Every structure is written in C-alpha cells, then in structure tokens.
Amino acid sequence: MFPMSFSAAVDTAGFSAPDGAVPFHDPIHRQHADDAWWRSSVIYQVYPRSFRDANGDGMGDLAGVREELEHLVRLNVDAVWLSPFYTSPQRDGGYDVADYCDVDPLFGTLADFDALTARATELGIKVIVDLVPNHASSDHVLFQQALAAPAGSPERAMFVFRDGRGEHGELPPNNWQSHFGGPAWTRVLNSDGSGGQWYLHLFDSSQPDFNWDNQSVRDEFERILRFWLDRGVGGFRVDVAHALIKAEGLPDWGGRADGSSSEGFPGHEAPMFGQEEVHAIYRSWRKILDEYDGDRVLCAEATIDPLPRLTDWVRPDEMHQAFNFAYLHHPWNAHGLRNVISSSLEAFDRVDAPTTWVLSNHDVVRHATRFGLGEDFPRPGDGIGHLDPQPDTATGLDRARAASLAMFALPGGIYLYQGEELGLPDHTTMPAEFRQDPTFARTGGERLGRDGCRVPLPWRAEEPAYGFGTADTPWLPQPESWKALAVDRQDSDPGSTLNLYRSALRLRRELGLGAGSLQWSVEYEYSDTVAFRNGDVVVLINMGEFDTQLPGGSILATSHPEAGANGLLAPNHCVWLKLN
Incomplete structure (x- = not known):
C-alpha cells in the first residue's frame, strides 16, 4: 500500500520540458456537442x-x-x-x-x-x-423441442441443423472449429438410435447456435x-x-x-x-x-x-x-x-x-x-x-x-x-x-x-x-x-x-474528461512517454526504462506517490497535470 493521497495537488511550477515549452498538435478528437x-x-x-x-x-x-x-x-x-x-x-x-x-x-x-x-x-x-x-x-425448451422434432421441421429451423457429409452423413457439415476447442458440430441421434443431423455450436456443444435467418x-x-x-x-x-x-x-x-x-x-x-x-x-x-x-x-x-x-x-x-x-x-x-x-x-x-x-x-x-x-x-x-x-x-x-x-x-x-x-x-x-x-x-x-x-x-x-x-x-x-x-x-x-x-474517476467526472478532446504532445511524440492533453489536463505515462522530465504544472493525480518527484516521471508511472 502507498502512504499518500493520489489526488493531492503538488506544486511543480518551474519544471519544464526540455525546450521550456509544452506544444501540442491540433486535436485529433474534439469535444462532442451531444451530452448523452x-x-x-x-x-x-x-x-x-x-x-x-x-x-x-x-x-x-x-x-x-x-x-x-x-x-x-x-x-x-x-x-x-x-x-x-x-x-x-x-x-x-x-x-x-x-x-x-x-x-x-x-x-x-x-x-x-x-x-x-x-x-x-x-x-x-x-x-x-x-x-x-x-x-x-441445450436445456432451453426450444432446443429440446428441436431435438424431438424431425429434420426440416419448424422446431429445428430455430437452430442451425444440417445433414452431415460422407456416404452416411457421418462427417460434420463443414470444418468449423469451436472457440473452446474441437469441432463446432455435434451429431444427434434419430429415434431409432441411428445417426441423425448435426447442429452448430461455435462454443460448447451444450450451446447450440440459433438460426437468425x-x-x-x-x-x-x-x-x-x-x-x-x-x-x-x-x-x-x-x-x-x-x-x-x-x-x-x-x-x-x-x-x-x-x-x-x-x-x-x-x-x-x-x-x-x-x-x-x-x-x-x-x-x-x-x-x-x-x-x-x-x-x-x-x-x-x-x-x-x-x-x-x-x-x-x-x-x-x-x-x-x-x-x-x-x-x-x-x-x-x-x-x-x-x-x-x-x-x-x-x-x-x-x-x-x-x-x-x-x-x-x-x-x-x-x-x-x-x-x-x-x-x-x-x-x-x-x-x-x-x-x-x-x-x-x-x-x-x-x-x-x-x-x-x-x-x-x-x-x-x-x-x-x-x-x-x-x-x-x-x-x-x-x-x-x-x-x-x-x-x-x-x-x-x-x-x-x-x-x-x-x-x-x-x-x-x-x-x-x-x-x-x-x-x-x-x-x-x-x-x-x-x-x-x-x-x-x-x-x-x-x-x-x-x-x-x-x-x-471523481476528477474525470468533475473535469468532464469523458466528453473532452485529445491532442498529442509534440515534445514527447517519439519518446517512450505517452503524453496528451484533454482540456486543461495533460497526461503523461512513462512506458520506457528511464526517467522523463515533466513540463510545468500542478499535479492533479498520480499512479504512485513518487510520480513527479523532483520534476521527473519514473518508468511505469503516470501523472495528470494542470498546466500553469
């Protein structure tokens, strides 16, 4: 556990990017007029x-x-x-x-x-x-009715039933595989115990696919x-x-x-x-x-x-x-x-x-x-x-x-x-x-x-x-x-x-960030630090191996109590800044 609040405002005035400026590209996303x-x-x-x-x-x-x-x-x-x-x-x-x-x-x-x-x-x-x-x-009443009904019936038409391939229909209708492993088809038995049609299940054999046609x-x-x-x-x-x-x-x-x-x-x-x-x-x-x-x-x-x-x-x-x-x-x-x-x-x-x-x-x-x-x-x-x-x-x-x-x-x-x-x-x-x-x-x-x-x-x-x-x-x-x-x-x-x-998340709501805009930083665009601006908030996340220097501003939130210490952002840390 960390010993300090992540929403405390910390004065970092005087910290600056290498050229002393905080330039940003034009927005790639602008605030939307609809407030739904x-x-x-x-x-x-x-x-x-x-x-x-x-x-x-x-x-x-x-x-x-x-x-x-x-x-x-x-x-x-x-x-x-x-x-x-x-x-x-x-x-x-x-x-x-x-x-x-x-x-x-x-x-x-x-x-x-x-x-x-x-x-x-x-x-x-x-x-x-x-x-x-x-x-x-497969326990759904509609599928149970389909199993009890003959091929070509309205009940079977609720699901994806097909005749099999091969001389006696012993092969699946196609080669599709289940997400959970194995074939995506299972064969059912006719009332006399002989092999019948196959039904499709893209997932488990207990999950028959509906026929949305x-x-x-x-x-x-x-x-x-x-x-x-x-x-x-x-x-x-x-x-x-x-x-x-x-x-x-x-x-x-x-x-x-x-x-x-x-x-x-x-x-x-x-x-x-x-x-x-x-x-x-x-x-x-x-x-x-x-x-x-x-x-x-x-x-x-x-x-x-x-x-x-x-x-x-x-x-x-x-x-x-x-x-x-x-x-x-x-x-x-x-x-x-x-x-x-x-x-x-x-x-x-x-x-x-x-x-x-x-x-x-x-x-x-x-x-x-x-x-x-x-x-x-x-x-x-x-x-x-x-x-x-x-x-x-x-x-x-x-x-x-x-x-x-x-x-x-x-x-x-x-x-x-x-x-x-x-x-x-x-x-x-x-x-x-x-x-x-x-x-x-x-x-x-x-x-x-x-x-x-x-x-x-x-x-x-x-x-x-x-x-x-x-x-x-x-x-x-x-x-x-x-x-x-x-x-x-x-x-x-x-x-x-x-x-x-x-x-x-409280700050996100109070500052309207979800309805905001996004501009990429010019200064950090080729570095291992991702930096963008949303309204008056600048966000930096260091995904590299070395410390990166922060621009000037007041810290609004940090992912770690040491983030922003001495004007530096350590690897694997993120900070929100409000620019001065």
Whole structure:
C-alpha cells in the first residue's frame, strides 16, 4: 500500500520540458456537442457469481450485488453491467441460457432483480444486462423441442441443423472449429438410435447456435428485449454480437476459430462472423430501445478487425457502443498505445460514435497480471497456471495503476471489471482440480481457460472467504495474497489502488474528461512517454526504462506517490497535470 493521497495537488511550477515549452498538435478528437450519458460513461462489470454472496452458499448472487451498490457509488460509475444471471445449467458460467426471462435460483429471483434495479436507480446507477443471442443452452425448451422434432421441421429451423457429409452423413457439415476447442458440430441421434443431423455450436456443444435467418428467432428476441426494458433496464451488452448471421452455404474456413485475421485468412472473410446481414437485426433493436425513455443503450461485444470494420456496429441507427478490443490488448509500449488511441478515435469519429476503453474483463487475464508478464506472455487471451512463468507482481501493479489512470483521462466510455479497482491479479497458481471453464475440459488442459480472472472478490480481510460470503469455500478458491487487497484494508489507506480509482474517476467526472478532446504532445511524440492533453489536463505515462522530465504544472493525480518527484516521471508511472 502507498502512504499518500493520489489526488493531492503538488506544486511543480518551474519544471519544464526540455525546450521550456509544452506544444501540442491540433486535436485529433474534439469535444462532442451531444451530452448523452453513454458518450462519456463509466460502466462497471459485475460477474455475479464472484461479486458478493449474500446467502452463504459460496456463490455470488443478486442480493449481494444490491448490498454493495454503495461501493459503486463511491467509484463514481454511471452504470453496472451484469453478466448473465438467467436460468442456466451453468456449463459456461451462465452464457448457456435456458430461460432468458427468469433468474437462475443460484442468483435469486426476479423479485431480487427488481429490488436491485430499484435500489440502483435510487443511487443514480443504471443497470445493463448481458444478452446472449448467438446461442442458447441445450436445456432451453426450444432446443429440446428441436431435438424431438424431425429434420426440416419448424422446431429445428430455430437452430442451425444440417445433414452431415460422407456416404452416411457421418462427417460434420463443414470444418468449423469451436472457440473452446474441437469441432463446432455435434451429431444427434434419430429415434431409432441411428445417426441423425448435426447442429452448430461455435462454443460448447451444450450451446447450440440459433438460426437468425428465421424470423421466429428474431421475434423471440424482440420479446426478450421488451421483457427486460419493461423492467427498467438501462440497456444491453450483446454477447458475440458479430456472430448471429452465418455466410450462405456455410463454407469451410481455414483460419482461426475466433475469426481473427491470420496469415492467408483475413478476418473479414470468416464465414461465421461479421456478415453484413447482421446489421438489420441491430437496426430493428435500436428502434425498440428508442421507444423507451431514459436513453437506453446497446453495446456490442464484437471481435472484429481491422478496427475500422468494428465501427459498422455503431453507426447512428445501430448500437451506441462497441468494445474496443484493440485497446484492451495493447502491449506495454508507447508507440503501440499512441497508435491504438489515435486509430480508435479516428475510426469511431467517422461514424459519430464514442470510443470505449477497457483493460480487463471476465474473458482475459487481468491487466495487473498481464503487464507483469512482459513480452513472454505464455498464453495471450488465456489463463496462467502454476507451471507457467509467473508475473512480476510489483511491476504488474505499477503498470496497471498507470495504465488505468491514463485510460481515465481519455474521451469516450470506460468499462471497468470488478476487482480491478483493488489491483487484483489473476489467480495464476490455481490447482487444476478447481478449474471449471469448459475450455479447460475441451482441450484436455492445453488451454487453462478463464477461471483465474473470475475468482470471488475479497471484501473484508478477517472474515471467511475474505468477506465474499459466510461459506468457508467459495465456488473458486481465492489466493492468500488477496487478503491484503480486501476492500476494508484499502478503504482507509489513501494510497491504495481503490482510492486511486475513486479519486481519479471523481476528477474525470468533475473535469468532464469523458466528453473532452485529445491532442498529442509534440515534445514527447517519439519518446517512450505517452503524453496528451484533454482540456486543461495533460497526461503523461512513462512506458520506457528511464526517467522523463515533466513540463510545468500542478499535479492533479498520480499512479504512485513518487510520480513527479523532483520534476521527473519514473518508468511505469503516470501523472495528470494542470498546466500553469
């Protein structure tokens, strides 16, 4: 823990850049006239099973989220995004939905959801729910009806069923692979026990893909949208928003299973992702949301490259936001960070949409761990295990704090992932017997999966499960090191990561940085220090190996108590300055 406040104003008048000036280029992004809340929002992701356990069964729940809403108020967030809490067999952490219009008993009831929404509204926080339209659970009544119905029936037309290849249909319809490993097709049996058709599942075999060429599927999801909008939700984060429509004929694909570009296989040619016809679906959804008051929003989780293609999802009559995965995956490198910020702002500005910024979520290694692994990251986008090189925790935390502080000064929307405000790392030494991600099972442990970033939060250091709940053993084990990172330990420490987030996000709101502009520094543009100006605030983050000199000004916020000492910014530190 650090011993001083990060929001204290420190007089650094007299410190100057090497030429005594602080020149900036013309803005690459200007302040937007529209003050809609989602253009500059801070949205906090809650993974319900790991946020807070109110009933003591070892699993987080909606009542636990409601109990801790004041924590989010103190973070100065605008909305909370809830990962799936629907009825589900939980084979993929709730992203296998069996009933889109009810709450799984693990998490409570619809009454608990209504109570959560009502309390959040009282506190000025919007509730955004996760919608999973590409696939359902194999337990969903519609899929069970499809299994019981013959080939060519209306029931089967709700999903992607096809006859197999080969003399007896014994081969899958094409060569597509699942995101979680293995083929993306599973064969069903006929009533007489013989082999029948195959169904598509881009993810686990328990997650059959809907057939979005079928109007009945579209009608069903419009019903689901209205069900939650009528309950007062502020909008939807749309899971795998680029995958709903598949290319006609379902042609073979030799590229990556996730559709990202690889040598010889550019992502825009992937037949299961990014098809033009998907946009008509989101235009129809936008019209539905526009019928409701309160400025409801749609946010796309769309893994699309290159970046300019992603902006198709946020054209004026489609979604409001899209996750910026190019930014999430940026390395600890000044040139790379400048490039992704510039290209993001330029691309999204072309369609008059806000850029979003995110460093962690429930699908990737937490950035406090990522930035401590350097260039030898063993599994990009996947988990870290006890046999892998372990991160440098001190460097990782320093860089995570600096990266977060720099991100908070960017214009656009911010997404936070629960626990990052505590500086939580991944659980990188979790024993194999505790792992529950389907990726781990489907690849025989070759891919560890995402359990390391989904571990239950530490709230109170001296209580069972560090205050997550009264059960001694939560659904995933917590590292012993998390005791020191519990909320109650950090709450009263002015130098804690928690108080860094609180003070910086308060300043972001007070100074209007989310609705601001961006100008690159002339002085630092070819250095290992990234420097930009947003309004009257200058931000510098040192991503190199040597100290860099600061320009004159008063320090508004720092990622480390020594940042700015003697007019110097040390490596892995970030500072906000108000110029004199």
